Amino acid sequence: MDVTGEQHELRATVRRFLAEKAGDSLLWRQMADQLGLQGVALPEKYGGAGAGLTELAIVMEELGRVLLPSPYFATVALAGHALAECGDEAKSRWLPAIVDGSLTATVAFSGADVRACGGELTGTAMFVVDGDTADLLLVVAGADLYAVEGKSVRRTRLQTLDPTRRLGRLELDRTPAVRLDANVDRVRDLAVIALAAEQVGGARACLDAAVGYAKVRVQFGRPIGSFQAIKHKCADLLLEVEAARSAVEHAAATTGDDLPIAAALAAAYCSVVYTRVAKENIQIHGGIGYTWEHDAHRHLKRAKSSELLFGTPATHRARLADLVGI
Amino acid sequence: MSETDEEFRLRLRAFLTSSHPGRRPKDRADRLGWQKAWLAALFDGGFAGPSWPRAYGGMELSFARQVIYHEEYAKARLPRPLGTGVSIAAPTIITYGTDEQKDRYLRPMLRGDVVWAQGYSEPDAGSDLPALRTTASRDGDVYVVNGQKVWTSAADIADIIFTLVRTGSVESRQDGISYLLIDAHAPGVTIRPLRDLTGDAHFCEIFFDDVRVPVANRVGAENGGWPLVRTSLGHERAAGVMNQAATYRRVLDELIELARERGLTSDPLVRDRLAGFEMRVRIMRYTGMRTIADIIARGEPGPASSTSRLFVALFEQELHEFAVDVLGPYGVLDREDPHAVQRGRWVWGFLRTRASTIGAGTAEIQRNTIAEQVLGLPRDPGMPAR
Numbered sequence: 001m002d003v004t005g006e007q008h009e010l011r012a013t014v015r016r017f018l019a020e021k022a023g024d025s026l027l028w029r030q031m032a033d034q035l036g037l038q039g040v041a042l043p044e045k046y047g048g049a050g051a052g053l054t055e056l057a058i059v060m061e062e063l064g065r066v067l068l069p070s071p072y073f074a075t076v077a078l079a080g081h082a083l084a085e086c087g088d089e090a091k092s093r094w095l096p097a098i099v100d101g102s103l104t105a106t107v108a109f110s111g112a113d114v115r116a117c118g119g120e121l122t123g124t125a126m127f128v129v130d131g132d133t134a135d136l137l138l139v140v141a142g143a144d145l146y147a148v149e150g151k152s153v154r155r156t157r158l159q160t161l162d163p164t165r166r167l168g169r170l171e172l173d174r175t176p177a178v179r180l181d182a183n184v185d186r187v188r189d190l191a192v193i194a195l196a197a198e199q200v201g202g203a204r205a206c207l208d209a210a211v212g213y214a215k216v217r218v219q220f221g222r223p224i225g226s227f228q229a230i231k232h233k234c235a236d237l238l239l240e241v242e243a244a245r246s247a248v249e250h251a252a253a254t255t256g257d258d259l260p261i262a263a264a265l266a267a268a269y270c271s272v273v274y275t276r277v278a279k280e281n282i283q284i285h286g287g288i289g290y291t292w293e294h295d296a297h298r299h300l301k302r303a304k305s306s307e308l309l310f311g312t313p314a315t316h317r318a319r320l321a322d323l324v325g326i
Numbered sequence: 327m328s329e330t331d332e333e334f335r336l337r338l339r340a341f342l343t344s345s346h347p348g349r350r351p352k353d354r355a356d357r358l359g360w361q362k363a364w365l366a367a368l369f370d371g372g373f374a375g376p377s378w379p380r381a382y383g384g385m386e387l388s389f390a391r392q393v394i395y396h397e398e399y400a401k402a403r404l405p406r407p408l409g410t411g412v413s414i415a416a417p418t419i420i421t422y423g424t425d426e427q428k429d430r431y432l433r434p435m436l437r438g439d440v441v442w443a444q445g446y447s448e449p450d451a452g453s454d455l456p457a458l459r460t461t462a463s464r465d466g467d468v469y470v471v472n473g474q475k476v477w478t479s480a481a482d483i484a485d486i487i488f489t490l491v492r493t494g495s496v497e498s499r500q501d502g503i504s505y506l507l508i509d510a511h512a513p514g515v516t517i518r519p520l521r522d523l524t525g526d527a528h529f530c531e532i533f534f535d536d537v538r539v540p541v542a543n544r545v546g547a548e549n550g551g552w553p554l555v556r557t558s559l560g561h562e563r564a565a566g567v568m569n570q571a572a573t574y575r576r577v578l579d580e581l582i583e584l585a586r587e588r589g590l591t592s593d594p595l596v597r598d599r600l601a602g603f604e605m606r607v608r609i610m611r612y613t614g615m616r617t618i619a620d621i622i623a624r625g626e627p628g629p630a631s632s633t634s635r636l637f638v639a640l641f642e643q644e645l646h647e648f649a650v651d652v653l654g655p656y657g658v659l660d661r662e663d664p665h666a667v668q669r670g671r672w673v674w675g676f677l678r679t680r681a682s683t684i685g686a687g688t689a690e691i692q693r694n695t696i697a698e699q700v701l702g703l704p705r706d707p708g709m710p711a712r
Contacts (some may be wrong), residue, residue, distance in 0.1 A: 225697075235692070241638060250612040
């Protein structure tokens with residue numbers, strides 16, 4: 001779990017890049033062309049950098065800090081990892097295009113609502129991240145994963161709590177699909193770890209914002225950050241954020257049989273922390289934090305919707321209890 | 327060094343198992359002898375002081391090996407070092423002590439032959455430590471010490487009390503403090519145990535009445551004691567977290583077993599709480615390892631090390647309180663009652679861990695420190711500058 005110089009460099013580079021380029025419509029291609037971020041954790045054979053989940057977690061954390069509306073999470077963390085789990089045919093067909101930024105994709109964890117019959121899928125998938133725009137849709141049906149062309153599916157954008165993350169609804173009606181040989185549980189574990197990393201980045205951004213504001217906002221003739229009520233709140237938030245970071249760093253470095261445990265733990269812990277810090281950030285900002293113009297509510301919305309995206313914290317805790325034999 | 331980590335683990339485990347001193351005696355005096363005999367056996371076997379330099383009888387283990395050490399030690403349910411010397415005074419002596427002081431004090435401390443207790447707090451100087459008033463006036467080559475200390479753990483079994491005393495003016499605050507080692511058996515030292523809310527006498531109050539202490543017992547410069555308070559071997563803190571993580575891993579497993587025996591693990595609310603503790607006990611371990619990685623990579627522990635003490639304190643309080651809930655009506659029974667579950671350990675733990683957010687700096691002071699030193703928030707203008 002040693003943090004290497006390369007990992008520090010990656011974090012600094014991504015942060016600098018996002019600070020300079022956020023809002024640039026060409027960002028997606030530049031992420032691929034200039035930094036190779038889409039391929040950071042994908043195999044070298046398909047154009048990726050072949051680094052691990054730790055590196056992906058660093059990128060996700062940085063994206064989470066700035067709440068970048070981007071198909072990165074869906075394309076890379078969800079679909080990219082799912083495809084990397086598949087056989088060579090699927091990999092060589094789609095991964096190079098994901099790596100070079102020419103293909104967006106996602107995974108629809110739709111549970112029992114989609115059924116497969118003879119190479120065709122029928123049913124509805126809800127809450128699909130970037131489901132309304134992704135070029136390639138990987139759809140879970142039963143215990144299996146199928147690839148579907150985005151163009152062949154009727155899809156709508158859902159009106160959501162978090163405007164910085166698109167969620168779609170897919171309607172499949174005997175839609176032609178290619179069955180992939182990925183382990184869906186593992187794909188989901190990797191997805192929640194990546195999401196947890198994003199949550200840690202968001203939580204840290206909220207804490208930084210709250211602390212920064214507490215240093216400059218003066219009331220009763222002194223910065224509010226000199227009052228113990230605020231100080232202690234910030235200290236407690238740091239405690240939670242650092243604990244969440246420990247959970248994510250461990251999960252990202254975990255391989256083998258312990259992955260489901262690490263994933264359930266990271267998902268349960270980090271999602272609760274992000275929501276808490278996002279709420280307290282608004283509280284510490286007072287009236288200004290409650291306004292539409294201030295960024296604080298964007299984090300709250302991202303935090304709450306991320307908390308619910310792949311199961312509530314309680315379901316992750318229940319899963320953890322099962323996995324460790326409680 | 328050809329031994330692998332796994333071989334080291336097995337060799338250590340074999341030693342700890344074969345030399346295990348057996349069940350803890352109930353009688354207090356017997357217990358002290360039992361503990362001292364164990365610490366001596368540990369030292370003589372070459373298994374004491376995992377992070378200590380070899381020159382002072384320690385093992386000077388790599389971080390990875392320290393992790394293994396603390397895990398095995400906690401699993402084996404063995405007595406901890408006596409007093410607070412090994413964890414608190416030793417890093418100070420190693421960093422600031424003279425060669426003579428190192429030679430004289432360190433090995434006997436580690437072997438448990440000489441027990442050390444920390445005399446920092448005073449009735450009016452706890453959280454506000456620079457307000458301390460115990461004086462040490464120079465008389466030739468001795469200091470004459472007068473004053474009172476309080477909340478001193480293990481002072482009643484201590485041989486040496488490492489103290490902070492005022493050698494400067496009354497107003498000098500932290501700039502007039504010296505670090506002095508006082509013989510607990512010297513004339514003029516009176517030690518009185520204080521009964522705490524568990525019914526035990528864990529702490530003592532100490533009175534110094536014209537106690538003559540050789541100047542040679544001062545560590546660091548006269549009036550230069552304050553910076554010594556914060557000394558810790560960087561990795562000592564990380565090792566402490568690892569050690570607590572290993573201990574609480576075992577305690578949580580025992581609590582889960584207790585809940586299972588009482589048929590509660592099918593209750594979703596109980597499962598949810600237990601899963602919460604499971605997460606936190608694991609995070610404790612990850613944080614310890616992360617801190618170690620930070621020390622290796624950057625030469626210093628990162629922000630997680632400053633929050634980990636509070637993290638553990640809150641965890642152990644909540645864990646024990648929940649354990650009492652798990653006991654249901656049996657949670658009302660004291661240790662002395664024959665029907666008490668597991669000799670009343672959970673109820674005792676519930677009471678004992680009230681001290682976790684008070685001792686060695688209250689949680690409030692820890693939060694101030696975290697907020698100011700890690701997050702850079704401004705000091706309270708009502709607090710004197712440091």
